[in-house]
Amino acid sequence: MTPRLFRNLSRLWVIARVMARHDALFLLDRVGVAAPVVAAARLVSRRDAPGRPGQRLARALTELGPTAIKVGQALSIRTDLLGEEVATDLTELQDQLPPFSFDEVRRIVESELDRPLEAVFLTFEPEPVAAASIAQVHFAITHPEDSYPEGRKVAVKVLRPGVDEAFRRDLALMDWLAEVMEATQPALRRLKPSETVRTFEASVHMEMDLRFEAAAACEMAENFAGDETFRVPDVDWTRTAQRVMTQERIVGLPVDEVDHLVAAGLDPLEVIRRASNAFFNMVFRDGFFHADMHPGNLFVEPDGTVVAVDFGIMGRIDPSTRRTLGQMLLGFLTADYRRVAEAHFVAGWVPADQSVEAFTQASRSIAEPIMGKPLAEISIARLLAQLFQVTETFHMEAQPSLLMLQKSMLVTEGVGRRVAPDVNMWELAQPLIESWMAETMGPMGRLRDGMDTLQSTAERLPRILAHADRAAALLSADGLRLHPETVKAMRPKRSNAMLMILPWMLVAVLGTLLAVQLTVGW
Structure with missing residues (x-):
């Protein structure tokens, strides 16, 4: 047995035990790559967890730590894998962990900025204002300088100790499981598990270096320069490094505190209009969007300006995909289902040998029950999720690059429903969509x-x-x-045969793991 295989099986066993304890092994059942491990975990673990399957899964993922929490958030948009009820429950998964100590914070800040903490900041609050799976945030004040005679109020983000090593270990397991899925579950290949893992891995890699987040914030600030309705906090590059990022501290109200917004003389409908327009401009105008616009990351300043924070998870969309998405969204909003279908075929998302008419009919069957409801009850994001459920019929491959956008739409739409429940935010953006489509798809x-x-x-x-x-x-x-690597690649592959016997290898290895457990206790 290779070291890689043993490491992955050992970690998988720990995961299966935790999931069994929360009666959430159905996720591994559905993936179908570790039946012996799942069966053994059921035998040795009690299952008396309350709640719906999605709630039990959320609790298990929370216990498993940072990577699992991020995976759960990613799975919250995969109705094609988990079904709508479970995916909906996972949208409530909170990215929160106990804070790490102030001694660790001091050590990291001083190591990264190569100066004592007191030399960098005039004051630094030891208690964090937020603690998530990747990092935690502290408030501080900088030393006085010409631009800020009394010092500047800032928010300092510090990467959680050891989080990069934990992610590397679990991403290696996810990559291995994706390989096994593609080799042993032909029906799941169209969902592109390996490509999905790589997309997730790229996103996490960007989060592990806070300089990337700072650069993303600066890029988005440039995109919205001169916009009086939406802005991004300034980055303090002199106090930013790989594991530390310092930004202007925002003074405003959380976007979902409706009563406080009204008491401050702000119109919740206008707030949502501004958030909707900002998200539309990110996606369609710039092709660079904030992929985690939940209420905790959106604030409203006293003058009504919407401010976004936390730029660790960002998404990009190329111009061609933007045009396709614009066609789809406008087609659904105007009940032009032929346009929706043709957009899929032109983009190559549906194979050319499928029927445009049949796909048009399928699109109508999904959209009409939703579009027949009052505008406030229409969920474009959920509509897109349901549309993906018909993909198997039409042999439509998953588009991992769009999963982040779908997640972002769900999160952003959720903000709209909390702030202005009687308004559909995509309807607010329809004039912008039509204007953008005319400019982009028109003659000019x-x-x-x-x-x-x-x-x-x-x-x-x-x-x-x-x-x-x-x-x-x-x-x-x-x-x-031919290059030697090309010749090598052309040879018959044996890896699939190896993967096909993995279930039997798992049985053998599982006996060893159980023996270890009985000996030393896990």
Whole structure:
């Protein structure tokens, strides 16, 4: 047995035990890659946990720690894997953990900024104002300087000790499980588990370096420069490093405290309009969006400006995908289901051998029951989630790059429902969508895209011709030679055969793990 296999099986056993204790093993059952481990965990663990399946799963993931919490949040949009009830319960999963000690905070800040804490900050509050799976936040005041004679009030984010090692261990397990799923569960390959894990891994990697988060905040601030309705706190780069980030402290009300907003003379409907327009501009205008706009990350300043914080989880969408999404969203809002279907086919999300008419009918069957309700009850985000449930019928592959956007839509829509429950925030954004579609898909937009493509091709043409000349010279001199790695890749693969016997290997290894447990106790 390889060390990698033993490490992954050992960690999987611990996970299965915790999930069994919360009666939440159905998740591993559904994945179908560790039946012997699941069966053994059921035998050795009592299952008397209360609540719905999704609630039990949320508690298990919380106990398992930072990676599991992030996985649960990602799964909250995968109705295609878990069903709508479980996915909905996971949306309530709170990314909160007990804070780590102030001694650790001091050690990290001083190590990262290479100065004593007192030399960096005039005051630093030892108790955190927020503690999550990745980091915790403390309030502080900087030393006086010309721009801030009394010092500047700031929020200091400090990465949790050891969190990067924990994520690396669990991501290795997730990557291995995805490989096993693709090899042993052909029906799940269209969901692209390995690509989904890689997308998740890339997101987590960005969160492990707070300089990336600071850069994301600055980029979004530039995108909204001059916007009087939405803004991003300033980053203090002199007090920012890999494990520490310092930003301007926000003075405002949490976006979901409706009574306080009204008491402050603010209109909740206008707040939601501003949040809706900001999210639309992030996605469609900029292609760079905040992927975690829950109420704890949105504040409203006294003048009504909406302010976002926490830029650890961000998403990007290329122009082509933006156009497709715009077509889909406008098609649903205007009940033009043919447009919705054609957008899927043009993007290549549905295979060309499928029927446009049948997919149009499927889109209508999902949308009409929702669209027939009052506007305030329409959930575009849930509509998209339900649309993905018909993908198996049409052999439609999952789009891991869009999962973050779908999650963000669900979270943002949830904010809208809390603040203005009688209003549909996507309806508020419809004029912006129509204007953007006219500008982007109209004659001038198509001409602009064509000119951009022509310019890009012209810039690359010399390199293309140079490579073509070189390739022709090599062929004429030596014939066609393949790189050794290419030859290796063309050989018959044996890994699938190995993975097919994994369940039997699991049984053997499980006996060893159980023996260890009985000997030393787990």
